[in-house]
Amino acid sequence: IRETTRSILHDETTVVFRELLTAQKTDINNLLRQSLTSKSTMSRTTTPTPAVPAILPSSTITSTSSTSDVKQQHVLKLARFGQLNQAFEFALSASDLNLVLYLCENVRPTELFSIQPCPLQTPVLLSLIQQLAADLNTHQELKYSYxxxxxxxxxxxxxxxxxxxxxxxxxxxxxxxxxxxxxxSTTMAKRFQLLLMASQSLVQKIVQQRATPIIQTSSSSK
Incomplete structure (x- = not known):
């Protein structure tokens, strides 16, 4: 009888423990699921949405580049048809140094200034000097030649x-x-030194020309 009772108690105890373990596992799984769900919800609400960078419309970029291309084609066409003064005048008045440099690169200075009389009118010529001298750190060979x-x-x-x-x-x-x-100590500095001497000489000649009429007038009055 004792052995039978022990066997029955053992079986019942085993069943009870199994049920308790199963219930505990279920509770633990439920807690884990709730914890993961709450974390994911918090991360969604607290994580800021990344800002989308502003993108310029492709039409704007295309329009800008196409306008530049049109200007380049226009000045090049004028130059090829021998309308050199009009070509440089257009480029210089466009407020675009890149356009001026583009035209200079496509018109050799030796050929341009070998034409007599000079195809560039004096105001255009002076404007060209002024714009090319604005920045002597780029396109130095081209600017020096011109x-x-x-x-x-x-x-x-x-x-x-x-x-x-x-x-x-x-x-x-x-x-x-x-x-x-x-x-x-650069090579271009030596070449620019020659331009400096020539420019200073021209300034002195202008000053002398201005003083000459005054001297003639004073001498004639005597």
């Missing part, structure tokens, strides 16, 4: 542009001197 040829072609006796000419030349001297002092 500035050298332009200084040779300047018409000093032209009284209507004498004041403007002197202003442009003085500004050119300042830009050349600044570059030479900043880069004294």
């Amino acid at each position: 500035l050298h040829e332009a200084l040779v072609c300047i018409d000093l006796p032209h009284p209507s542009v004498r004041d403007y000419l002197q202003t442009v030349l003085i500004d050119l001297c300042k830009k050349l001197n600044t570059y030479i002092q900043a880069n004294p």
Whole structure:
């Protein structure tokens, strides 16, 4: 009887323990699921949505590039048809130094300034000098060639542009001197030194031309 009772109790105890273990496992799984669910919900609510970067419309970029291409084609067409003054005047008035450089790269300075008389009118020529001298740190060979040829072609006796000419030349001297002092040992500094000397000589000639009429008047009055 005792053995039978023990066997029955053992079986019942085993069943009870199994039921308890199963219930505990179920409770633990439920708790884990609730914990994971709450964490995912919190991460969704607290994590900020990444900002989408602003993208320029492709039409704007295309429009800008196409406008530049149209201008380049226009000045190149004018130059090929021999309308050199109109080509440079258009490029210089566009407020776009890249367009001016593009035209200079496609028109050799030796060929341009070998034409007599100079195909560029004096105001256009002075504007070209002014814009090319704005930044002497880029396209140095091209700018040197154009500035050298332009200084040779300047018409000093032209009284209507004498004041403007002197202003442009003085500004050119300042830009050349600044570059030479900043880069004294470079090859371009030596070449720019020649341009500086030529520009200073032209300024002195302008000053002398202005003083000459005064001297003649004073001598004639005596």
